[in-house]
Every structure is written in structure tokens, then in C-alpha cells.
Amino acid sequence: MPRVILCILDSFGIGAAPDAADYGDAGSDTLGHIAANYQISLPNLDALGLGAAARLATGNVPRGLTDQPKGGRYGVGREVSKGKDTPSGHWEIAGVPVPFEWGYFPLTEPTFPPDLIAQLIERSGIPGILGDRHASGTTIIAELGEESIRTGKPICYTSADSVFQIAAHETHFGLERLYKLCETAFELTAPLRIGRVIARPFVGENANDFKRTGNRRDFAIAPPEPTLLDRAKAAGRQVYALGKISDIYAGHGVTHKIKATGNMALFDRTLEAMEMAADGAFIMVNFVDFDQDYGHRRDVPGYAKALEAFDNRVPELIAALRPDDLVVFTSDHGNDPTWRGTDHTREQTPILAFSPALSPGTIGIRPTFADIGESIAHWLGLPPGPHGKSFL
Incomplete structure (x- = not known):
């Protein structure tokens, strides 16, 4: 066969x-x-x-x-x-x-609906978020990674695609904690027909050596x-x-x-x-x-x-x-x-x-x-x- x-x-x-x-x-x-x-x-x-x-x-x-x-x-x-x-x-x-038609986030800054972010913060217990705009993942991690480690705030960003991405440090923030945060974000964005919420873990201690890891996980709407x-x-x-x-x-x-x-x-x-x-x-x-x-x-x-x-x-x-x-x-x-x-x-x-x-x-x-x-x-x-x- x-x-x-x-x-x-x-x-x-x-x-x-x-x-x-x-x-x-x-x-x-x-x-x-x-x-x-x-x-x-x-x-x-x-x-x-x-x-x-x-x-x-x-x-x-x-x-x-x-x-x-x-x-x-x-x-x-x-x-x-x-x-x-x-x-x-x-x-x-x-x-x-x-x-x-997929849902998309506007080319504004901030880009995410305030009530969406407020619910994400309340339900997950995070102190807030960084980013909140359209960005390249590697660029925004280099820019905000040190602040994310220092404050405990994950980096949230999007692109022209129907996507909500969350970057956080694998150890300082925690990989499983990042996945849980993305699950919550997926529940909140599903009514907006956002296709995916993507966990973007990274390692390193400063902007010169931050690197995304292979532990990415996509939370996607089912076909x-x-x-x-x-x-x-x-x-x-x-x-x-x-x-x-x-x-x-x-x-x-x-x-x-x-x-x-x-x-x-x-x-x-x-x-x-x-x-x-x-x-x-x-x-x-x-x-x-x-x-x-x-x-x-x-x-x-x-x-x-x-x-x-x-x-x-x-x-x-x-x-x-x-x-x-x-x-x-x-x-x-x-x-x-x-x-x-x-x-x-x-x-x-x-x-x-x-x-x-x-x-x-x-x-x-x-x-x-x-x-x-x-x-x-x-x-x-x-x-x-x-x-x-x-x-x-």
C-alpha cells in the first residue's frame, strides 16, 4: 500500500x-x-x-x-x-x-483591545504586558527582553497575520507558565477569530544573546x-x-x-x-x-x-x-x-x-x-x- x-x-x-x-x-x-x-x-x-x-x-x-x-x-x-x-x-x-475571514489587529499602537488585555492580566495574574504593537519577534525581544525579565511582564505583539504572540523568558518567567498564559489568551481571542496564539519562549540574559528556543507552541483554532x-x-x-x-x-x-x-x-x-x-x-x-x-x-x-x-x-x-x-x-x-x-x-x-x-x-x-x-x-x-x- x-x-x-x-x-x-x-x-x-x-x-x-x-x-x-x-x-x-x-x-x-x-x-x-x-x-x-x-x-x-x-x-x-x-x-x-x-x-x-x-x-x-x-x-x-x-x-x-x-x-x-x-x-x-x-x-x-x-x-x-x-x-x-x-x-x-x-x-x-x-x-x-x-x-x-480571519480577525486581525489594527496597525495602531497600542494594537490590542484594552478590555482583552485587562482580562488577560486579571485572569493570569501577570503584572502587565510589554509591546502591544505590530513587530518582528526577534526585534521586539531584543528591545524589550531585559525589561521583561526585570518586571515579569511578558511581551505581546502581532503582525499582519491573524495572530497574537507572547514572548517570555523560559526560566525567569517559566515555560509552563507561558503556555498557560497562551491558553488563556487563546480563550480570549477565539471570539475575535484570531487564528493562533503563539508562545515564543526565549533564553539569554541580555539583548546581545537573547535567542528564541525550539519550545514554541501554537494554540490554533480547529479546522x-x-x-x-x-x-x-x-x-x-x-x-x-x-x-x-x-x-x-x-x-x-x-x-x-x-x-x-x-x-x-x-x-x-x-x-x-x-x-x-x-x-x-x-x-x-x-x-x-x-x-x-x-x-x-x-x-x-x-x-x-x-x-x-x-x-x-x-x-x-x-x-x-x-x-x-x-x-x-x-x-x-x-x-x-x-x-x-x-x-x-x-x-x-x-x-x-x-x-x-x-x-x-x-x-x-x-x-x-x-x-x-x-x-x-x-x-x-x-x-x-x-x-x-x-x-x-
Whole structure:
């Protein structure tokens, strides 16, 4: 019985979506702009059709890539869900487009409703909060981390995404205390349709050495209907959720949860999951570094080098496939490191599918990310869902 490995390169967009102007992102192109500013080499993803997919998306082949795929199916994904958030992209990839508008916090300072913060302080017993604005996580921790340690006040901030983030020191504030605080914040923000509350623990003693740790935890609204993960689990299949996948789906449909910090560690865990996974298993992994370490920080060389490091390991994954296994590489949104601001960009995404049992060719431009989930369901022998159409 075949297995499927779904690798989501978080934020790896390949050109502005048709509705990008509605989000202020017309002209964004994560891959294209990285390639224009860095002599990138991605021979393995290119052989699977990355350059050809970029040409479908934008009409151009990025510098350093080709339009000569050597195997597998390649194409472009376009999102129908509103917004450019992590849950929207992931849920739609798993066959469930988001049917509602997320709630967002305004670009004011302070940004959070006063009554929300008052309830958070009262219910959690904290002495107050710091931040209360839109910010980059690493920047605001460097700015306010010392004061947070000194006063015991956590740092609360948001972004253009539907998110409420809380940063606090792992030991001075306490990791479990931070998680409890985020649970309270999640209860308070749920009526506002805020997609996620994220715990952002950090260590270090001053602005020069503060560092976020791998103990991040996302408290997320559950998908509005069963996703591919739920359908696979209900059919008795193993569902391996690696990285932040389980958090994004609020734990729904997951049979095996595996955490790791860093893209290379996540790649190692993916290979280990492939060794353990039974026939008919579904393995889903999010490679978050592209987004949180390089996209949001507008680090072009860092993003490029991370892509090259990932590309170098693709042959290991291909070699580990069984004859009827399928691997799919895609993304959930863009995060152009050359773009203004520090937020996600509304982009098209690559879809690269490979199996020793799959004939090569193009799948064209897919009108919804849900086509990915339905293609995986088809490969796994699961009944089709209500959204999307298989390209296999």
C-alpha cells in the first residue's frame, strides 16, 4: 500500500498571486527575488520541475534554474482562502479552504483591545504586558527582553497575520507558565477569530544573546471540517505530524507527533518517520526556518543558503522512497525577503510531486491548494473530499 510524504517549505512562494494587489503584494516573488540577488543553486528541486513551475507562475525562469524538469509532476498552486496566514494555507493544502475571514489587529499602537488585555492580566495574574504593537519577534525581544525579565511582564505583539504572540523568558518567567498564559489568551481571542496564539519562549540574559528556543507552541483554532489528516486517521492510517503541523491542525487527525528544531533536524526526523511508517501512512512536515528565520527577517542570503541546504538533501529522501511512495514539495504562502515590511506575501506556490511509479509531466496551474490534498487522498486510496480535484 503506498505512502505519502508531504514537505511544506514554509513561505516558499514563486510569484505574486492573481489577487496579490488586494494584499499590497503585487510584484512579490520569493524565489525570483532571491535568485535575482543571490547566485542560487537548486539542482535537485529544479530537476523535479521548480524552474518550470516558476515559469508557469510568472512567465520567467529564475536565474540559476532551468525549464528542463527531469522527472515527476510539476505545477503551481493558487490559494482560494482569504488572507495569507499559516492556518489558511495548511488547511487548504489538506483539502479544507477557509470559509470565513480571519480577525486581525489594527496597525495602531497600542494594537490590542484594552478590555482583552485587562482580562488577560486579571485572569493570569501577570503584572502587565510589554509591546502591544505590530513587530518582528526577534526585534521586539531584543528591545524589550531585559525589561521583561526585570518586571515579569511578558511581551505581546502581532503582525499582519491573524495572530497574537507572547514572548517570555523560559526560566525567569517559566515555560509552563507561558503556555498557560497562551491558553488563556487563546480563550480570549477565539471570539475575535484570531487564528493562533503563539508562545515564543526565549533564553539569554541580555539583548546581545537573547535567542528564541525550539519550545514554541501554537494554540490554533480547529479546522471547520475534517481535513485530509482526519480522513486518513479515520481510515486507520498512521498520520505523522512533524514540526508545527500538529499545532496548526489543533492536534486533529494526528497519530504520531514529532517535534524538532531547525530544518536539518526536521529533515532527519522525516527520514526516521519514513523508516517507521507503515503501509498507507501519511507523513506531513513543515520546514519552518525558511519563514521564521529568513523570510520575516528579510535575510536574502540566509534564505538562499537554507534552500540550498534543503536541496542538497532531497536525494536522500528520494532514495528512501519505496517503489509506490509519493513525495510532494509545496508551500503555504510566500514571504519575499526583498519585500517591504516583515510579513507574509500573497503568492503562488510550487507543487512538485515525485514517485518511482509516477509518470512525469505538468499539472498546470491548480485553482486551489485543495487539489494537493485530493491528489494525496487519491494516491493513498482514500475517498475524495468535497473540495479540490486530484491531479494524479
